[in-house]
């Protein structure tokens with residue numbers, strides 16, 4: 001079987017909307033068409049406001065199209081959330097489960113939805129206490145959870161818990177949400193380059209030289225690159241993981257499972273095949289994509305692999321999402337710590353209440369508040385992230401690959417068919433040297449995570465701009 005180096009969900013991405021070709025005005029502008037942006041549009045579309053959403057590529061083609069899409073209350077992130085916040089977070093995720101199911105049923109969305117078993121487990125004696133603590137919190141919050149045995153192939157849990165989980169095709173689900181939005185104007189291939197505010201009105205300039213005037217703005221761009229005054233780079237960092245999809249020795253479709261150990265492994269099934277994730281780390285720690293992909297290829301869990309890809313998400317210092325008002329009339333929804341499905345449902349509902357001035361659904365306002373103060377421990381963590389970015393920068397200088405040639409300002413990849421791709425190698429974001437990811441054929445920034453395709457188009461991360469392609473011969 002030929003292996004594809006792209007997410008299995010790419011098959012379901014379809015361009016549907018034209019790019020912006022005129023100047024327009026609206027009440028609320030949503031920048032970014034991933035799961036967070038489209039669900040925000042969905043919640044706001046229940047009002048009579050004029051809503052516009054702009055997406056720089058195709059809808060859902062960012063982080064959202066590359067997730068594994070496990071839907072469960074048994075998230076590994078629970079191990080990192082403080083005892084003070086965990087109960088409220090669990091409640092928010094339960095609400096997310098309800099909202100997701102309600103949306104699917106209300107809109108009759110065919111997204112391969114089914115209920116299944118979900119496991120959270122440990123293979124380490126030292127983590128049993130931590131998992132038992134999570135178990136107690138779940139039980140206290142009336143989650144139907146029980147102790148269980150978990151064994152799959154060479155993975156055998158020392159302690160495991162089981163609860164209800166859902167299985168969906170995330171892009172089919174979001175396509176269904178998109179199609180229900182008859183009163184939202186959506187533009188694809190439209191990138192926001194600049195946001196200005198004058199007299200209480202935002203003027204947004206796009207790459208295709210048009211302007212959008214808006215009274216309120218939501219940034220659903222995943223990486224919060226635009227908010228320098230709020231020091232987001234010190235509050236968040238990126239984590240990258242590697243994913244494989246293929247046949248297993250034993251067919252078992254009835255579960256998803258995540259361990260709480262380091263390093264994280266997760267398993268789910270789709271269409272009779274397994275989606276397996278591992279190799280999670282900060283972006284600059286393990287920049288060697290080949291080594292990480294080999295880990296998946298060599299895993300005894302697989303009989304055959306048809307797809308391999310990587311993905312990264314925003315990790316926050318307190319492991320809680322960042323959702324709310326950042327500056328007057330400017331809102332943000334991000335920081336999902338690799339658990340974006342349920343939190344973006346809850347977050348979209350929270351933003352709609354904040355923006356429309358409703359008292360309903362404000363329960364998680366403080367928990368997800370973007371203006372929360374950083375405590376000393378969290379500040380030290382962020383210093384490590386800054387160190388990590390510098391480390392990434394140095395690795396960018398030293399990176400070696402037989403098919404890639406670097407000079408001070410340029411880099412060239414020579415493909416197997418002899419085609420040469422010459423690019424300017426500085427990331428437009430903060431000028432780090434890009435590294436070639438020879439598995440997925442992308443130019444990746446090891447400092448802050450921007451990624452560009454072979455033709456220089458930005459596909460994710462903080463860069464607002466493409467990289468210059470000098471030539472393709």
Ligand SMILES: Cc1cc2nc3c(=O)[nH]c(=O)nc-3n(C[C@H](O)[C@H](O)[C@H](O)COP(=O)(O)OP(=O)(O)OC[C@H]3O[C@@H](n4cnc5c(N)ncnc54)[C@H](O)[C@@H]3O)c2cc1C
Nearest residue numbers: 032034035036056062063064067068069070192336340341
């Ligand atoms: C390896 C991995 C596995 C995961 N698995 C799961 C899982 O099993 N379950 C789960 O719940 N979550 C999972 N997640 C998390 C989930 O994928 C993310 O949290 C979620 O997709 C983030 O959605 P988003 O809308 O914030 O970002 P995106 O999908 O990246 O959307 C942001 C959009 O904004 C656009 N954009 C950016 N800048 C501009 C601009 N200037 N102008 C216009 N548009 C712009 C981008 O093109 C992009 O489409 C996983 C994450 C990773 C990394």
